[in-house]
Amino acid sequence: MEADWEMELGSGAPVIDACWSGFVDLRRFPERVSELEEARLLPRLAEVLVRLNAAPSPVWTAKCDVWLVDAPVDPYEMDTEPEDSAHAVACYIDLLPRNDQQWDVPESAAAACKEIVMRLRAAPLRSCRVDLVVRQARIAPGAYSLSITAYVTACGMDEAEACVRLGAAVAAVADTLVSEVSPAAIRSPLQ
Numbered sequence: 001m002e003a004d005w006e007m008e009l010g011s012g013a014p015v016i017d018a019c020w021s022g023f024v025d026l027r028r029f030p031e032r033v034s035e036l037e038e039a040r041l042l043p044r045l046a047e048v049l050v051r052l053n054a055a056p057s058p059v060w061t062a063k064c065d066v067w068l069v070d071a072p073v074d075p076y077e078m079d080t081e082p083e084d085s086a087h088a089v090a091c092y093i094d095l096l097p098r099n100d101q102q103w104d105v106p107e108s109a110a111a112a113c114k115e116i117v118m119r120l121r122a123a124p125l126r127s128c129r130v131d132l133v134v135r136q137a138r139i140a141p142g143a144y145s146l147s148i149t150a151y152v153t154a155c156g157m158d159e160a161e162a163c164v165r166l167g168a169a170v171a172a173v174a175d176t177l178v179s180e181v182s183p184a185a186i187r188s189p190l191q
Contacts, residue, residue: 002129003120005113016137018062026053038066044167048174059095066091080127088155089162095148103146109134128154128169
């Protein structure tokens, strides 16, 4: 799988708002995942969101979206053949730290992203990519934390194939975050 990361922390950079009016707390009410339109559009996403919000996960989610990509995708960027890049679908998932010590400085968020990207690149998935973006998040009125937006894109010969690949890619992100990334990279700065 193709994967990369970057930081967007300067003034004017987007800020994730976990206090938005449509927030559904899947940590407390995982059964409410069926209320999310994105989970209906991409059924595998429902499973991923429940898993990312479960107690063993080092993160929780604030928002997600799924959309058809209307611009052509670069087959090279997707590790695929030109004929397999005719249709693309994408999603993002805002990932917030389970505790405020997790990514308390940009260096700890960078270390987590580097390890996540390394593990995702080892995943035997083609025709998809993940881009992690470190951002500020408003987690409560007046309270901010570093967070990560995971942008996941997949392509295929048709929309259905692209959706199947996107489901596999978001599942790989959850697998990496919940079970494979070392606790040191996720939970503490630069150890």
